[in-house]
Amino acid sequence: MAQIATAYRDEAPIAAHLESQPLFRGMAPELRATFIQAAQMQTLSKGSILFLQDDESEWFYLILSGWVKLFTETMDGDEAVIDMVSNGHLIGDSAILEDGIHSFGAAAVEPVTAIRLPSSLLKQAITDDHKTALAMLGSLSRHRKRQSREIESLTLQNASQRIGCFLLRLCNPDVPMPLTLTLPYDKSLIAARLGMKSETFSRALNKLRTETTLAIKGSVVTISDLDELSGYVCSACSNEFPCRDLHS
Structure with missing residues (x-):
């Protein structure tokens, strides 16, 4: 330990x-x-x-x-x-x-x-x-x-939308596009945090890539259109982007 x-x-x-x-x-x-x-x-x-x-x-x-x-x-x-x-x-x-x-x-x-x-x-x-x-x-x-x-x-979002929601929470909406960010920790931990197995996470991430203009290379994510991503993600949510983070 x-x-x-x-x-x-x-x-x-x-x-x-x-x-x-x-x-x-x-x-x-x-x-x-x-x-x-x-x-x-x-x-x-x-x-x-x-x-x-x-x-x-x-x-x-x-x-x-x-x-x-x-x-x-x-x-x-x-x-x-x-x-x-x-x-x-x-x-x-x-x-x-x-x-x-x-x-x-x-x-x-x-x-x-x-x-x-x-x-x-x-x-x-x-x-x-x-x-x-x-x-x-x-x-x-x-x-x-x-x-x-x-x-x-x-309950309401599919696996791809949950990944997109996770990415949106890392975004600053005031930064000019395209927006580049680095995943904060290992993909296996992101999958576990989102309630997915690693293989489910990989499939959902590929689907998110094909249904949006999101680009991912290793741990680096490039978002060219926040409105597109938020529209895809937030359609199954009661909140709108940007949603205020609630710290415990």
Whole structure:
């Protein structure tokens, strides 16, 4: 098992990152300072485990850079990827509302920078401070909306449309065409994230290429017409492009 490479303290950037989060922004300065003092900045190597399913919750994390895989294990031992998260996402915080046990695991799929904070401190803050409790409820609500949108995608969109939707979320609509982007992580992980087997992903990707002007070479994607791609994708969705990302 890969280990955390480095853990260190530097309160200035930690404070700035925490203050950018809705969960901490509304806290009294004295309470927020307690989190800043207890926080640790970390660098994690590829493959590092942040926590495993059914582990007791000791820490929760704010991801600053890199990608983290959230996963569960099926009864027969297979791994199911439930999400891929990157900068700006809090993970592991909801475990304090689930008897202090993580309901999923988290692992770095590339080098990651994160801030870790004690779960016990968050539990105490929610108990003692109603603003923190309300902020936590708001975070859970945003996560629920994001999950609902994922369920809608799995239910209403075909495999090619789900891949197209994934690509659209990586796009900046204000960038002049053609737009070139690099897939953020391995295609096998993208397939797992979208609820597909690798062979299904390959077939759906080929179909997307033939039905749009999308060009893909390795991990590089070129989009010459965003309106065409969004029209193909969003016809089976209740949202219109660009849809606002809902961070958990």
